Amino acid sequence: MTPIDTAAYRSRWRRYHPAVKGVLCGGLLACALMLPPWPAAALVAAATLGSAVAAGVPLGLMARAAAGPLVLIATSAAALLVSVGGAEPVGWAPGGPARAAEVAARASAALGTQLLFVLTTPVADLLARLSRTRLPAALVEVVALTYQMLMVLLGTAHRVASGQAARHGYRSRRAGLRSAGALGGVLFLRSLDRARRLQEGLACRGYTGRLTVLVDERPVPPVEWAAAAAPPLLVAALTLTSTALR
Incomplete structure (x- = not known):
């Protein structure tokens, strides 16, 4: 967060x-x-x-x-x-x-x-109520899933970068460029894996094209x-x- x-x-x-x-x-x-x-x-x-x-x-x-x-x-x-x-x-x-x-x-x-x-x-409070407006449900769900993915990737990037720094991955400019490239590759692969698992999870829960969220109104x-x-x-x-x- x-x-x-x-x-x-x-x-x-x-x-x-x-x-x-x-x-x-x-x-x-x-x-x-x-x-x-x-x-x-x-x-x-x-x-x-x-x-x-x-x-x-x-x-x-x-x-x-x-x-x-x-x-x-x-x-x-x-x-x-x-x-x-x-x-x-x-x-x-x-x-x-x-x-x-x-x-x-x-x-x-x-x-x-x-x-x-x-x-x-x-953002969670806002998106849960936007779904009840005339905005297309697909648009609201794409925004919600994108936001969730960004938060997950930011956390992953922070943990990976911290591990690289602890191993002196940024001790020089050349090492920093190499570590940054490795970080980008890890984030790309993990984002694909996260998207696949998210799709499978939604399918297992009977996703029909709309995410139902309980809002305390x-x-x-x-x-x-x-x-x-x-x-x-x-x-x-x-x-x-x-x-x-x-």
Whole structure:
């Protein structure tokens, strides 16, 4: 189990219905993408961080998970600072800093809302309920089986790599390349074996094209829907009011 999955299972919001958390995170995401970036992006970021603290999400883990995407956002926004063509082959783009800041603010705020949902909602809880929607059952089952296979392969890769490192398999660049190649071969063979055994197990259990999962459903109180919708509505109201007063 990855640290993100562990945080999702330990979250104080685990007991809430995924749709409720979807209303909160989806509403904040819509605010980050559709409203004027100032002050919407800052308000969305503040609401996201406050929700993460309330849910018991480790902020250090959230920062580590956001590090890679934030680097991509920064490099993508930096491309807006320059223009190619015209009087000069390469030059500073007119209004480039403003556009770059707007794109970076929107993307960063949107990233935070998605991480909030991921860090508070286990994949198992989400997939079990997606099967009851109008999504094709085959699509949901493929996603579930792919996710399970990925978790198994990640665990296998970690154990094999740890064994190689204990045997000084990465003591030099040449040895590291050889160990990495052997690791890839082991993962390929074990993934094929795991897929074969999974297919045989499903066939022995009378698989008919649909995986039946027992889900403990409970009615969602209206107060939970209202609490989930309140932060996005508040962000939208504050942003529109601020824009109107300028």
